[in-house]
Amino acid sequence: MTSLTEKRAPRTQDEKRKTRGKTRRREHLTGWLFVGPFGVVFLAFLIAPLAYALYLSLFQKKLIGGTSFVLFDNYVKAFTDPSFLSGAWFVIRFALVAIPVQIAVALAMALILDAVTSLFTRFSRLMIFLPYAIPTVIGAVMWGFLYSRSFGPLTDVFGFFGATAPDFLSSNLIFYGLLNIVTWQWAGYYMIILYAALQGIDPTLYEAARMDGAGRWQVARRIKIPLIAPALILILVFSLIGTLQFFNEPQILRYLAAGTIGSDFTPNMYAYQQAFGLANFNYGSAISFALGGVVFVCVYAFLFFTRKRRSFL
Amino acid sequence: MSESASAGHRRAQRHLPLQILLGFLVIYFLVPFWWVVVNSSKDAPGLFGGGNTLWFADQVDYLGNLRQLFTYDGGIYLRWLLNSTLYALAGGIGATVLAVMAGYGFAKYRFAARRFSFAVVLGALMVPATALVIPTFIMFARLGLTNTVWAVILPSLLNPFGVYLMHVYARDAVPDEILDAARADGAGEVRTFLQIALPLMRPAVVTVLLLSAVASWNNYFLPLAMLSDNRLFPVTVGLGLWQGVASANNAGGTSLWSLIILGSLVSVIPLIIAFFSLQRHWRGGLSVGGLR
Structure with a gap:
């Protein structure tokens, strides 16, 4: 037909x-x-x-009286619950440090790999990317071994210099222990994205800049970085979403760092514990939804901000 | 590549400090692998005996440890590996097929509510996957789907980023003129898609496939929540379980530790091979998402 x-x-x-x-x-x-x-x-x-x-999330289950409609009570409870708030505060603090560190490391590596071409840099590019192929859980297990007092190398290395090894699983240093793990895990992936963007830049732009007397550093700062701004924003958004829903690494290290990481260490862990540990699905849903909402608003605000900003560049 | 290689050769020698810096970075990224490779050759006494933790013990026994790993608890570890493979392949291929079709559809057809639907998909990129796990679990519990392979595979089919990537790629790499020419020659829409558009989109397809398969393979929160039968666990949840057991009882756990170390090593090998062998394909696709 x-x-x-x-x-x-x-x-x-x-x-x-x-x-x-x-x-x-x-x-x-x-x-x-x-x-x-x-x-x-x-x-x-x-x-x-x-x-x-x-x-x-709009319902509450009570021992007496069963399930009842409570409107936003669960959210009021969440935003006054010290466990949820301390978890949220931790991931926000962590995001503020971890994201700039990861992106700075990734950008530096991408710029080096873009500027210097040799057999060794090609090999390095693959090796730096390698951790991306490792499940975050396995990455956390591996670093957990390295941090471990009983069979990790830190004791040996620091002992060699006559110093005491830092315990990255202690409550003082767990922040840095986790920071190191996520940087190791993700910097290579971000580097590959940035590197791919750098390789897409028209090389004649560099020639023109060099003729105008721009040095290597100036070319990187004035041409390369502004031109890969979309890629930078993309990975910023990815890392923001990933960091705010932090779960795998602290959940795994919890076993090793008994006492340091509680079940309310991050909002996601707290939601998991409420839902699956305490069978409190209504409150768990409320936390999940609140976290999803926070992530959405943060990312949206960030995108809005960068779009405004980009017109100035 | 060749012209930049010759230009790069000149620069390479000038930039020895950068290469040395790079060398240190490579060491940093490889240290955990090295530790795992070295220590998976040791038995429990070698592991806890206080020898050099970054070098092999006197006794290198990979075979013995491997045998132990694959026979422990009735060979459960192999089952976990196979489960992970199933979840990664089913989730990865399914998600890719859906994403390729949807991305192509969004890029190449003008249909009602297209702009709105695409905006919704873009908004979904910002919804954290873990926020969906708890309600999905309750939904599945109602349907009797929890603790089955479907509980892990079905939610993995969702990949909004794949749709976005395919949309961008299809828009730029598949010219409308070619599609129109195919239609004028009498090819139906399906044939045009399969024989004309799909080959043009191949780098992006491989990238999306790899990214979705990796996401499924790496997934931890979803299977952890959905599955209670340890015979259905993927390797991530399984190793997490072992680690919890080993940490809980320090004395009895010592033999389990060497299994966990070797188990981590064995579990990362398939993905490393996949990445290296498909390198040429995914590198072209990855740049797409970042350039727009």
């Missing part, structure tokens, strides 16, 4: 419009057929859980 309408040349204006309308409708239909399967998954595993979490 469709082939028929295609082959027959439209004669009158009216007929032409009808055929166009048909192809338009067909384009609508095929477009939706391509997007549809993803749309179903999107509704089922993103929209539905979010809506359900919101719904659950």
Whole structure:
């Protein structure tokens, strides 16, 4: 039927419009057929859980009286709950330190790898990227070994210089212990993204700058970094989302650092503990939803801010 | 590549300090691997005996440890590896198929509510995946799906970033003229997609496939929440379980520690091989997301 309408040349204006309308409708239909399967998954595993979490978070389960509708009581409870607040404060503090560190390291490595080409740099690029292929859980297990007092190398290394080894699993230093793990895990991935962006820059721009007497450092600062700003923003957003939902690494180190990392160390761990440890799904949902909301607002605000800023550059 | 290589050769010698700095960085990134490689050759006494922790003990016994790893608790470790492979392949391939189709659809068809739907997908990039785990768990519990492989595979099919990546790539790498020419030659929409568009999008497809498979392989929170039968665990949750057991009882756990160390090493080998062998494909695709 469709082939028929295609082959027959439209004669009158009216007929032409009808055929166009048909192809338009067909384009609508095929477009939706391509997007549809993803749309179903999107509704089922993103929209539905979010809506359900919101719904659950409006109820409270009590030992006496069963489940009752409490509107925003769970949120009021969360934002006055010292466990949730201290976890949220930790991830925010952690994000403020860890994200700049990771991106600075990634950017420095990408700039070096972009500027210097040799067999060794090609090898280094792969080795620096390697941790990305390691599950975060395994990465945390590995670093947990390295930090360990009983079989880690820190005692030996520091002992060699006659110093006492720092205990990265103690409550004083766990912040730095985790900082090191996430930097190790993610800097290589960010570096690859930035490196790919750097390689996409038209090299004639460098020639022009060099003619104008710009040094290597100036080329990097004035040309390379501004041109890869979109890639920088992309990884900033990724790392922000990732850091605020921090879970795997502290959850794994918890076993090794008994007493240092409590079950409310990050908001996600707290939600997990409420839901699966205490079967308090309503409150767990509220924390999840609140955290999701905080992440969404933070990222949105950040994107808005950078879009404004970018017009000044 | 060749022209920059010749130019780079000149610079390489001038920039010895940078290369030395790079050398230190490489050492930093490799130290944990080195530690694991060295210490997975040791038995429990070698591990706790106070020898050099960054060098091999007198007795190097990979085979014995491997045998122990794969026979411990009825060979559960191999099962975990196979589970991880299943989750990574099913989740990765499924998510990629959906993302490629949707990205292509968003880029190449003008349909009702397209802009709005795409904006919603972009917004979904900012929703943290872990916020969805608890409500999804309760939904699945109602449906009796928790503690089955579906509980891990189905949520992994969602990859909004893959859709975004495919959209950008399809928009730039698949010219409308070629598609129109194919249609004029009488090819249907499906054939145009499979035979014309798909080959043009291959670098991005490989990238999305690799990223989704890695995300599934690395996933910890979702299977940890969904699964209670340890025979369904992926290797991440399994090793986490062992680590908890080993830390809880210090004396009885000593033999388990060497299994965990070797288990970590064995579990990372498949992904490292996948990354290195597919290197040429994913490098082209990764730049896409960052350039726009």
